Amino acid sequence: MAQKLESKERLREICRVAARVFYEKGYDGASMQDIAKAVGLTKAGLYHHVGSKDRLLYEIMNYGMDILDETVLQKVKDIADPQEKLRQTIVGHIDLIVRARDQEITVILHENRSLRGALRKKINARKREYIHYLEGLIAQVQERSGATPLLSPPLAAFALLGMVNWLYQWYRSEGLTKQDELTPAYVDFFFRGLLSTA
Amino acid sequence: MAQKLESKERLREICRVAARVFYEKGYDGASMQDIAKAVGLTKAGLYHHVGSKDRLLYEIMNYGMDILDETVLQKVKDIADPQEKLRQTIVGHIDLIVRARDQEITVILHENRSLRGALRKKINARKREYIHYLEGLIAQVQERSGATPLLSPPLAAFALLGMVNWLYQWYRSEGLTKQDELTPAYVDFFFRGLLSTA
Numbered sequence: 001m002a003q004k005l006e007s008k009e010r011l012r013e014i015c016r017v018a019a020r021v022f023y024e025k026g027y028d029g030a031s032m033q034d035i036a037k038a039v040g041l042t043k044a045g046l047y048h049h050v051g052s053k054d055r056l057l058y059e060i061m062n063y064g065m066d067i068l069d070e071t072v073l074q075k076v077k078d079i080a081d082p083q084e085k086l087r088q089t090i091v092g093h094i095d096l097i098v099r100a101r102d103q104e105i106t107v108i109l110h111e112n113r114s115l116r117g118a119l120r121k122k123i124n125a126r127k128r129e130y131i132h133y134l135e136g137l138i139a140q141v142q143e144r145s146g147a148t149p150l151l152s153p154p155l156a157a158f159a160l161l162g163m164v165n166w167l168y169q170w171y172r173s174e175g176l177t178k179q180d181e182l183t184p185a186y187v188d189f190f191f192r193g194l195l196s197t198a
Numbered sequence: 199m200a201q202k203l204e205s206k207e208r209l210r211e212i213c214r215v216a217a218r219v220f221y222e223k224g225y226d227g228a229s230m231q232d233i234a235k236a237v238g239l240t241k242a243g244l245y246h247h248v249g250s251k252d253r254l255l256y257e258i259m260n261y262g263m264d265i266l267d268e269t270v271l272q273k274v275k276d277i278a279d280p281q282e283k284l285r286q287t288i289v290g291h292i293d294l295i296v297r298a299r300d301q302e303i304t305v306i307l308h309e310n311r312s313l314r315g316a317l318r319k320k321i322n323a324r325k326r327e328y329i330h331y332l333e334g335l336i337a338q339v340q341e342r343s344g345a346t347p348l349l350s351p352p353l354a355a356f357a358l359l360g361m362v363n364w365l366y367q368w369y370r371s372e373g374l375t376k377q378d379e380l381t382p383a384y385v386d387f388f389f390r391g392l393l394s395t396a
Contacts, residue, residue, distance in 0.1 A: 026312060029226035110367070111309045114224060151387050155375065158368050159361045159387060166360025169308070177353065189349050189357060193391035 014039050014049055015063045018056055019104035027057060027114040057108070058119040064109035065126045067102060068093070073133070082140035087187055089137070090164065094183050097167045106168050131157055138194065145195050156194055163190065212237050212247055213261045216254055217302035225255060225312040255306070256317040262307035263324045265300060266291070271331070280338035285385055287335070288362065292381050295365045304366050329355055336392065343393050354392055361388065 018035045025034065032053055036046040050056040072092030079085040097106055115123060135153040138160075142149045151159065163186060173179065216233045223232065230251055234244040248254040270290030277283040295304055313321060332355040340347045349357065361384060371377065 026224065026226040028224040150390065151383050152375075155380065155383055156387075158364065159384065162362070162364025162367075163357045163360040166356065166364060169360075170356055177350075182353065185349050185353055186357065189354075189391040189394075192348065192394040193387040196387075196390040196394075 011049060011059060012063055015060045019060050019108055023104040023107055054119060057115050060105060061109050061123045064105045068096060072096060082137050086137040086141055090187050091183055093164050094186060097164060098171055098173065098179050110165060134160065150196055151194065160190055209247065209257060210261055213258045217258050217306055221302040221305055252317060255313050258303060259307050259321045262303045266294060270294060280335050284335040284339055288385050289381055291362050292384060295362060296369055296371065296377050308363060332358065348394055349392065358388055
């Protein structure tokens with residue numbers, strides 16, 4: 001058990017370093033040799049840990065989805081009220097995108113053309129699971145509001161994901177807008193649009 | 199003049215083909231030889247037209263911004279009412295992202311890590327100009343509504359760009375949601391959030 005945990009932490013460390021190298025050199029531009037050197041492993045040692053370059057990219061994306069799960073979804077899972085649960089999910093998701101720590105992983109997770117075949121399907125299935133979770137919450141929130149909503153749950157979920165995930169394109173923590181201003185403004189904006197009626 | 203037009207059209211054709219090759223192989227993975235072959239030029243001929251691989255990437259992004267200008271902004275420039283002008287801008291921008299024709303150019307425009315230095319600055323300046331245009335319109339719309347807005351014009355502009363640009367990640371014209379349902383739903387959603395008051 002201790003060994004398994006250690007090996008998981010080792011894989012995550014490799015993912016974080018490799019994400020940085022991919023971010024700097026591009027997926028095609030970065031060689032396994034570059035990554036091994038950055039991690040402090042031999043090339044053979046790196047292949048032993050991750051199997052292949054494709055698999056490494058998959059592990060980075062999977063790690064990105066793990067972070068969402070562990071730092072956002074686990075924290076809200078016991079909230080009973082759907083509106084509060086959705087609100088806290090959005091707050092957590094914004095926090096995840098905005099903090100600089102996992103920036104490279106966020107970018108790689110959203111620019112996933114390089115991953116193909118079965119591994120791409122596995123990541124897309126995890127992303128889809130999160131989208132369905134959001135759609136379900138949105139539907140519950142709309143039902144409870146009792147009004148006829150303007151936006152179907154899938155369109156609302158993608159509008160939300162767009163607003164929030166796009167943050168990585170422009171938001172800089174050293175900029176004028178602070179996170180404690182951004183987050184409530186976006187949450188309120190989303191709920192106003194969501195709960196308006198035709 | 200005719201020659202200049204012809205050379206512009208030739209450059210655009212190269213951009214469209216090269217965007218497809220970059221999309222398939224990645225910027226680092228695609229060689230100038232690959233692109234020359236796809237365009238039907240010798241490698242020397244391709245370099246003659248575009249100067250360098252960096253420059254070619256820049257030309258593709260610049261072409262993407264030209265399309266926005268020509269097919270969206272030119273069409274709305276004479277609309278006097280700010281709310282109608284903003285509405286038609288959003289309609290046009292959604293149409294641009296959603297139609298499959300320029301898909302590869304859209305992707306390349308938004309995943310711009312590969313471009314560096316002065317060329318990156320030039321593209322970012324064009325993107326910033328569009329953002330300022332949106333912010334200006336949003337401020338006018340909010341002023342005319344007379345109410346205290348929830349969202350500052352920059353935050354509203356980026357929320358809008360997120361919702362709309364994210365479409366390229368998920369929207370497929372062959373899917374369940376048709377564009378004539380999507381577009382008014384997103385436009386109304388945005389305006390509800392924008393014009394709500396605290």
